[in-house]
Amino acid sequence: MAAEPTQPDTDRRAAEEQILRTDGLVKKFGQFVATDRVDLTVERGEFRSIIGPNGAGKTTLFNLVTGALPVTEGEIYFDGEEITGLSPSERVRRGMGRSFQISNVFGGLTVRENVRLAAQSIDRDEYNALEALFKPTDRYDGMNERTDAALERIGLADVAEEQADALAYGDKRRLEIGVVLATDPDLVLFDEPTAGMSAEETQETIDLIEEVLVDQTLLLIEHDIELVMELSDRITVLNRGEILAEGTPEEIAANEDVQDAYLGGMIE
Amino acid sequence: MTMVEGLLQALVDGLTIGIVYVLLAAGLSVIFGVMNVINFAHGELFALGAYFALALVGPFGGYGFFAALLVAPLLVGLIGVGIERYTVQPLYGRNPLYHILLTFGLVLVINDLIYLVWGPGNVSLAVPAVLSGTVTAFGLNASVYNLFIIAFGAAMALAVWALLEYTKYGLIVRAGSQDRQMVRNLGIDIDRYYSLVFGVGAALAAVAGIILGGYQTVSPEMGMSVIIPAFVIVVLGGLGSFKGAVVGGLAVGIIQTLLRTYAPILEGMVIFLLMIAVLLVRPHGLFGSEAPEGEGGGDLLTGSGGVLEAETRRRLGLAAVGLLALVPLGAGTLYSTYAVTLMVEILIWGLFALSLDFVMGYTGLVSLGHALFYALGAYAVAISLAHVGGSAFVAIGLAILLSAAIAWFVGYLSIRVSGVYFAMITLAFAELFYNLLFRLEITGGSEGLFGLSAYYGLAGVGISLEEIAIFVGPVALTGQSLFYYIALATLVGAFLLTRRMLESPFGAVLKSIRENEQRATFVGYETTVYKRRAFVISGALAGLAGGLFTLNAGYATPSFAYWLHSGEVIVMVILGGMGTLYGPIIGSGVFFGLEEVLTEFTERWRLVLGTVFVLFVIFLPQGLVSLPAQLEPYLGGSGPGPEPEPEPEPTPEDSSVRGDD
Numbered sequence: 031m032a033a034e035p036t037q038p039d040t041d042r043r044a045a046e047e048q049i050l051r052t053d054g055l056v057k058k059f060g061q062f063v064a065t066d067r068v069d070l071t072v073e074r075g076e077f078r079s080i081i082g083p084n085g086a087g088k089t090t091l092f093n094l095v096t097g098a099l100p101v102t103e104g105e106i107y108f109d110g111e112e113i114t115g116l117s118p119s120e121r122v123r124r125g126m127g128r129s130f131q132i133s134n135v136f137g138g139l140t141v142r143e144n145v146r147l148a149a150q151s152i153d154r155d156e157y158n159a160l161e162a163l164f165k166p167t168d169r170y171d172g173m174n175e176r177t178d179a180a181l182e183r184i185g186l187a188d189v190a191e192e193q194a195d196a197l198a199y200g201d202k203r204r205l206e207i208g209v210v211l212a213t214d215p216d217l218v219l220f221d222e223p224t225a226g227m228s229a230e231e232t233q234e235t236i237d238l239i240e241e242v243l244v245d246q247t248l249l250l251i252e253h254d255i256e257l258v259m260e261l262s263d264r265i266t267v268l269n270r271g272e273i274l275a276e277g278t279p280e281e282i283a284a285n286e287d288v289q290d291a292y293l294g295g296m297i298e
Numbered sequence: 299m300t301m302v303e304g305l306l307q308a309l310v311d312g313l314t315i316g317i318v319y320v321l322l323a324a325g326l327s328v329i330f331g332v333m334n335v336i337n338f339a340h341g342e343l344f345a346l347g348a349y350f351a352l353a354l355v356g357p358f359g360g361y362g363f364f365a366a367l368l369v370a371p372l373l374v375g376l377i378g379v380g381i382e383r384y385t386v387q388p389l390y391g392r393n394p395l396y397h398i399l400l401t402f403g404l405v406l407v408i409n410d411l412i413y414l415v416w417g418p419g420n421v422s423l424a425v426p427a428v429l430s431g432t433v434t435a436f437g438l439n440a441s442v443y444n445l446f447i448i449a450f451g452a453a454m455a456l457a458v459w460a461l462l463e464y465t466k467y468g469l470i471v472r473a474g475s476q477d478r479q480m481v482r483n484l485g486i487d488i489d490r491y492y493s494l495v496f497g498v499g500a501a502l503a504a505v506a507g508i509i510l511g512g513y514q515t516v517s518p519e520m521g522m523s524v525i526i527p528a529f530v531i532v533v534l535g536g537l538g539s540f541k542g543a544v545v546g547g548l549a550v551g552i553i554q555t556l557l558r559t560y561a562p563i564l565e566g567m568v569i570f571l572l573m574i575a576v577l578l579v580r581p582h583g584l585f586g587s588e589a590p591e592g593e594g595g596g597d598l599l600t601g602s603g604g605v606l607e608a609e610t611r612r613r614l615g616l617a618a619v620g621l622l623a624l625v626p627l628g629a630g631t632l633y634s635t636y637a638v639t640l641m642v643e644i645l646i647w648g649l650f651a652l653s654l655d656f657v658m659g660y661t662g663l664v665s666l667g668h669a670l671f672y673a674l675g676a677y678a679v680a681i682s683l684a685h686v687g688g689s690a691f692v693a694i695g696l697a698i699l700l701s702a703a704i705a706w707f708v709g710y711l712s713i714r715v716s717g718v719y720f721a722m723i724t725l726a727f728a729e730l731f732y733n734l735l736f737r738l739e740i741t742g743g744s745e746g747l748f749g750l751s752a753y754y755g756l757a758g759v760g761i762s763l764e765e766i767a768i769f770v771g772p773v774a775l776t777g778q779s780l781f782y783y784i785a786l787a788t789l790v791g792a793f794l795l796t797r798r799m800l801e802s803p804f805g806a807v808l809k810s811i812r813e814n815e816q817r818a819t820f821v822g823y824e825t826t827v828y829k830r831r832a833f834v835i836s837g838a839l840a841g842l843a844g845g846l847f848t849l850n851a852g853y854a855t856p857s858f859a860y861w862l863h864s865g866e867v868i869v870m871v872i873l874g875g876m877g878t879l880y881g882p883i884i885g886s887g888v889f890f891g892l893e894e895v896l897t898e899f900t901e902r903w904r905l906v907l908g909t910v911f912v913l914f915v916i917f918l919p920q921g922l923v924s925l926p927a928q929l930e931p932y933l934g935g936s937g938p939g940p941e942p943e944p945e946p947e948p949t950p951e952d953s954s955v956r957g958d959d
Contacts, residue, residue: 213821
């Protein structure tokens with residue numbers, strides 16, 4: 031009797047701590063099963079990485095979570111609500127930010143316009159239908175304040191009027207992260223943010239992510255195992271679409287299944 | 299003849315036309331599959347084949363036909379190789395929509411060349427005696443030529459299929475259509491195969507042209523009349539699919555012929571409805587692959603950014619409007635009153651081009667059927683004036699509402715498909731409406747509606763422009779001159795309105811979609827919703843343009859909705875500079891200016907226009923407005939600034955152009 035009422039309570043607390051949960055997620059491409067009954071839980075404030083050999087289904091899982099691909103079976107919960115059928119843009123508005131690799135900013139627009147687009151997206155209370163059509167963007171105080179704040183935070187305030195295309199390599203990356211930041215995300219998903227970078231560039235990027243997005247929950251897909259070991263609170267290892275192991279970096283490093291999968295799945 | 303015999307007869311005829319379509323569509327489809335090129339000029343290559351055959355049959359007669367069947371396709375194939383090498387090739391890597399624009403320019407060029415060399419009118423292509431006569435079997439009359447077409451066409455199609463399926467070349471071509479980069483990585487110079495594929499496609503079109511020429515007649519319009527059905531077939535079957543081209547070609551040939559026999563009222567509409575339906579259910583066609591290969595590769599090049607300083611632009615704009623306001627004052631004294639008529643046309647088409655730019659230049663949606671909205675506006679005004687009352691305001695209001703509503707509907711159905719498919723589906727809607735106009739009573743059938751007049755006012759109270767005169771000094775402004783100011787004010791108003799919208803949150807999202815649609819989605823925007831809104835605004839403005847035209851001219855005809863109209867307005871947008879709003883207005887001025895100047899020399903002015911356009915697409919895709927920036931390095935950058943309306947640079951130097959008849 032006494033134990034009964036506390037059970038749902040702890041469940042609810044657990045649910046509140048979970049920012050993202052997938053239940054039996056399956057994605058099939060024809061006969062090919064790219065994601066196989068994945069149950070993933072990410073807690074609020076955590077830095078989680080997903081690793082796995084080539085073809086393990088990391089990117090597919092990522093696309094399912096962000097809504098870029100429809101799921102075959104299973105459900106996705108974000109912040110306690112089911113989002114399985116929602117469009118990618120709706121997920122972004124609910125606080126799921128997605129970062130791309132570098133060149134994915136609006137190159138023909140200015141730095142400020144890039145960031146403001148993100149701020150504008152989540153601040154739709156600030157304008158009605160008519161204003162949205164006819165009131166120039168520079169006349170919305172709230173939106174512009176948030177834009178300025180994000181620009182300060184990523185350190186691009188002094189190049190705000192430059193075209194994004196004209197930015198230096200490192201600054202473009204800052205802008206990319208600034209755009210995500212301005213959508214005010216609770217969870218940020220990164221798809222191999224350091225792919226193709228030198229060791230030095232990788233370090234800069236990681237520093238930037240840690241500096242700017244310190245309050246957010248981060249979910250990272252990475253190839254670079256060493257990097258992940260160093261940064262993550264917890265790591266999920268995927269292999270052939272399934273979760274092979276999950277745990278702290280130490281636990282993962284000691285896991286024999288993981289070692290086998292990596293040796294079998296990819297020649298280093 | 300019994301019902302069954304009649305049906306069989308229609309089937310044989312349908313099969314004959316179907317085979318011609320198969321040959322035409324196969325080349326079109328394979329060219330798209332391999333190179334991602336939508337070749338609008340395919341119909342003109344088809345016509346060229348027929349004319350070359352005509353030239354060859356002439357001197358040799360009779361059996362010359364067989365020689366022509368061999369030689370003419372070879373010649374057209376060579377022309378195809380040339381086209382690929384010198385015009386299509388420079389555009390690889392750009393958005394596939396540029397190929398649509400380029401080949402549309404080639405349509406104008408080749409079509410006018412045909413007119414120049416062979417003149418207008420229908421000519422019959424003599425068929426050798428062996429192929430004439432009829433065979434009667436099972437109570438069916440089939441001409442020998444019908445059977446020849448079916449057998450020969452089927453053999454050709456089979457040969458192409460075998461070529462694709464069983465030869466090394468075919469393997470490479472098919473591999474290239476799956477994954478071009480992979481084929482390159484294998485060390486194969488796929489670019490060389492492109493020329494070959496284009497050439498073979500052109501030759502197939504030529505064969506189709508010759509056999510159809512022998513079946514019906516040869517005329518300069520034959521290319522234009524088959525190209526749209528050919529597109530329908532390719533889209534139905536699936537862009538890039540050979541099997542799709544065969545099934546689609548036979549189906550469309552048979553359906554068209556059956557409809558002509560049993561339900562002529564539906565002919566010309568059913569195939570477009572079919573195409574729209576297929577695209578909505580299976581966006582990649584019946585046999586097309588799901589993979590959106592190459593889709594959206596490369597950006598549309600807009601004239602925005604770095605084209606003149608904002609302040610310079612504002613001053614030039616004010617100066618231009620000021621100058622334009624003076625035009626009617628000199629009419630009848632400094633120049634003929636015709637100048638005002640011409641300028642009204644430029645302003646109205648400027649508005650039309652601006653409306654297209656709003657979707658094309660800012661969201662990257664290339665509408666190949668924008669004439670639909672222009673014609674809707676025109677007919678709404680015409681019907682309103684004829685049946686509702688003479689009020690210009692009511693008529694224009696209806697025009698805007700109707701075209702906005704239809705734009706919403708078309709946008710709702712078609713914006714879910716992107717790129718080339720969107721272009722095709724809008725084309726289908728416009729052609730559907732074009733065919734509808736001929737058949738409806740309320741639109742006056744092929745004659746259209748004419749003899750309409752309007753007053754400016756409401757509920758019967760108002761004035762007619764003809765009845766009043768406004769005196770400016772010694773000059774009396776009346777009729778056309780007053781309308782000129784209405785058109786000018788509307789255009790300026792529409793420009794300011796759209797520009798304002800682009801500075802708003804809505805416009806910011808449109809620009810982000812143009813820059814990077816995927817990223818816009820992941821910033822949190824439902825991009826299809828924004829594109830649809832932009833499309834509605836654009837449709838409404840196009841309707842306003844068409845409405846103004848009819849209000850002034852007092853008539854509306856089905857030709858307003860013809861696909862060439864849609865093509866012409868795209869030409870204006872590109873000539874002037876896409877994504878600038880003012881560029882397309884300049885484009886309209888240059889377009890009609892060119893026409894005006896060139897028609898004095900030759901009736902075939904589109905040849906020059908097409909050439910200029912092709913050069914623009916290749917060398918100056920950002921349009922005239924980018925000319926100052928382009929020329930700056932050569933002029934030392936210290937020039938006092940360009941004139942407000944620069945005349946087009948490339949004056950036609952080719953001596954072939956001067957073939958005045």
